[in-house]
Amino acid sequence: MKCIRQGDVLLMPTTIPTDAKRIAVRPIALGEKTGHHHSLMTCTETPVEELVEMYEKDGKTYVRALGDPTDVALVHQQHKAHKLTEKEYVYVPQVENSDWGTRKVID
Amino acid sequence: MKHPLFDAYVEACNYPGRLDESAVEESLSQYLAALGMKREIVRIRQGWTLDALPSLKKTVNLILADFQKRSGYKPAMAAMDARAAMDARAAMAAMDAMAARAARDAMAARDAMAARAAMDARAAMAAMAAMAAMAAMAARDAMDARDARALQRFAQWCIQGRGWYWYRWEISWLATTAFGADQLKNSTVAAWSNPLLDAYLAGCWILYWTDDTLYWLAKPTVHIEQSDGQRRLHNESYAALESDGKNLYFWHGVLVPAFVVVRPDWITIDHIRKEDNAEVRRVMIERMGWDRFCAEAKLKVIHTDTLTARFPTLPVSETVHADMRAVTSYREGTEVAELLESEEFKDFDGLPLKFVRITDPSTGEKYTLRAWPNNTRAYETIGQTFGMSEKDYKQQVYTHS
Numbered sequence: 411m412k413c414i415r416q417g418d419v420l421l422m423p424t425t426i427p428t429d430a431k432r433i434a435v436r437p438i439a440l441g442e443k444t445g446h447h448h449s450l451m452t453c454t455e456t457p458v459e460e461l462v463e464m465y466e467k468d469g470k471t472y473v474r475a476l477g478d479p480t481d482v483a484l485v486h487q488q489h490k491a492h493k494l495t496e497k498e499y500v501y502v503p504q505v506e507n508s509d510w511g512t513r514k515v516i517d
Numbered sequence: 518m519k520h521p522l523f524d525a526y527v528e529a530c531n532y533p534g535r536l537d538e539s540a541v542e543e544s545l546s547q548y549l550a551a552l553g554m555k556r557e558i559v560r561i562r563q564g565w566t567l568d569a570l571p572s573l574k575k576t577v578n579l580i581l582a583d584f585q586k587r588s589g590y591k592p593a594m595a596a597m598d599a600r601a602a603m604d605a606r607a608a609m610a611a612m613d614a615m616a617a618r619a620a621r622d623a624m625a626a627r628d629a630m631a632a633r634a635a636m637d638a639r640a641a642m643a644a645m646a647a648m649a650a651m652a653a654m655a656a657r658d659a660m661d662a663r664d665a666r667a668l669q670r671f672a673q674w675c676i677q678g679r680g681w682y683w684y685r686w687e688i689s690w691l692a693t694t695a696f697g698a699d700q701l702k703n704s705t706v707a708a709w710s711n712p713l714l715d716a717y718l719a720g721c722w723i724l725y726w727t728d729d730t731l732y733w734l735a736k737p738t739v740h741i742e743q744s745d746g747q748r749r750l751h752n753e754s755y756a757a758l759e760s761d762g763k764n765l766y767f768w769h770g771v772l773v774p775a776f777v778v779v780r781p782d783w784i785t786i787d788h789i790r791k792e793d794n795a796e797v798r799r800v801m802i803e804r805m806g807w808d809r810f811c812a813e814a815k816l817k818v819i820h821t822d823t824l825t826a827r828f829p830t831l832p833v834s835e836t837v838h839a840d841m842r843a844v845t846s847y848r849e850g851t852e853v854a855e856l857l858e859s860e861e862f863k864d865f866d867g868l869p870l871k872f873v874r875i876t877d878p879s880t881g882e883k884y885t886l887r888a889w890p891n892n893t894r895a896y897e898t899i900g901q902t903f904g905m906s907e908k909d910y911k912q913q914v915y916t917h918s
Contacts, residue, residue, distance in 0.1 A: 506886040
């Protein structure tokens with residue numbers, strides 16, 4: 411299994427549940443204090459919306475590469491880009507401990 | 518052929534640039550006339566108060582009342598939706614005029630896109646986007662306190678914290694419609710977009726509509742640093758965005774409270790512990806100084822470990838800028854992580870607070886995340902932050918930044 415980590419975003423290879431709901435392609439995570447975002451982009455002529463699909467189920471976000479996954483990269487304004495290598499991923503947000511229990515890392 | 522004012526527009530994206538107040542207001546009058554709307558035109562000046570701007574005060578109170586009605590769901594979205602509803606009511610006619618298909622085409626036309634240059638104008642937009650995230654805080658603060666200062670802060674957010682809505686009334690963006698209208702020979706759109714372009718060239722930055730007034734803000738002063746080919750907001754001694762609407766303080770691109778920049782000696786361990794945002798926490802520790810942070814929290818390193826993984830070889834500037842080129846090769850690199858334990862601070866169960874400190878291999882920044890009390894190894898904590906065991910994390914994180 412080849413996970414991709416970019417800051418507080420981890421893309422973990424998975425099989426997308428068949429009953430996951432299709433959603434519009436959008437940034438995977440937003441930085442609240444920087445205006446930055448972790449997003450899928452492509453260097454090909456084809457719009458990224460035609461190269462990937464996104465799904466949601468039970469609060470989890472999934473990504474499916476439709477063609478060659480390496481046509482698509484996970485990018486961020488301050489991090490280096492990563493080409494996808496697998497067809498399907500689930501987004502795992504980073505969490506940390508707090509006085510009130512485990513919470514999502516906010517950046 | 519290039520629009521005759523294209524070069525002037527590019528020059529005007531260097532802020533604050535020229536400010537000709539009467540020329541701005543004359544252009545905005547023409548803009549209103551082209552839309553067939555009547556509004557009083559009022560500049561929001563430095564030191565403004567809501568009491569001196571009654572129409573704005575009325576609108577902000579209406580937004581708050583609407584927010585209260587919507588408070589049954591996510592506060593940030595409720596605040597944004599409440600403001601959007603008011604925007605729509607106050608500027609309905611203008612929105613109708615601009616939402617026309619022809620206007621959208623003009624905004625998307627090649628010449629208009631080309632004009633949206635990366636200069637101070639874009640940095641100021643980034644500041645607005647960062648401020649937008651303060652939605653919930655600003656609204657709750659204003660509702661809880663109901664005092665003049667809290668309401669003023671909420672009004673500042675309404676005007677300047679546009680986020681996803683910034684593009685409606687941020688003039689560096691909207692004015693480029695004039696280039697698209699010229700390219701497409703659309704005289705209807707040109708009739709309102711040319712006066713907006715003139716207003717921008719004369720120093721106008723943001724518009725804010727109410728039922729009877731069109732408020733405007735002059736362009737801010739922005740302080741930028743160059744880093745790895747990128748421009749980001751930063752000022753070591755004062756606000757990075759000096760605006761008549763609200764000054765915003767940034768530390769290497771991160772929006773922080775003013776005291777973090779101007780009075781780092783005021784930062785306490787308690788500030789850091791209570792700060793929810795990991796980026797702001799990182800900046801607070803950096804400003805406080807790692808040595809002082811460790812000393813005051815009485816932190817000791819209880820475990821150090823490394824992770825060797827594949828890191829992209831290309832610099833950030835070559836991978837995520839305009840053409841979004843993807844990385845093509847990787848190098849092997851090593852990340853260092855430390856698990857720290859505080860003798861000074863305990864959690865609610867009386868157990869010492871633990872943190873994990875990681876050097877981000879992509880940005881070079883050092884991050885500190887709160888660990889769980891039973892953690893004894895650095896990568897046990899990091900794996901747990903992604904719901905994985907230490908072994909799985911080390912084996913499965915294939916590429917990294």
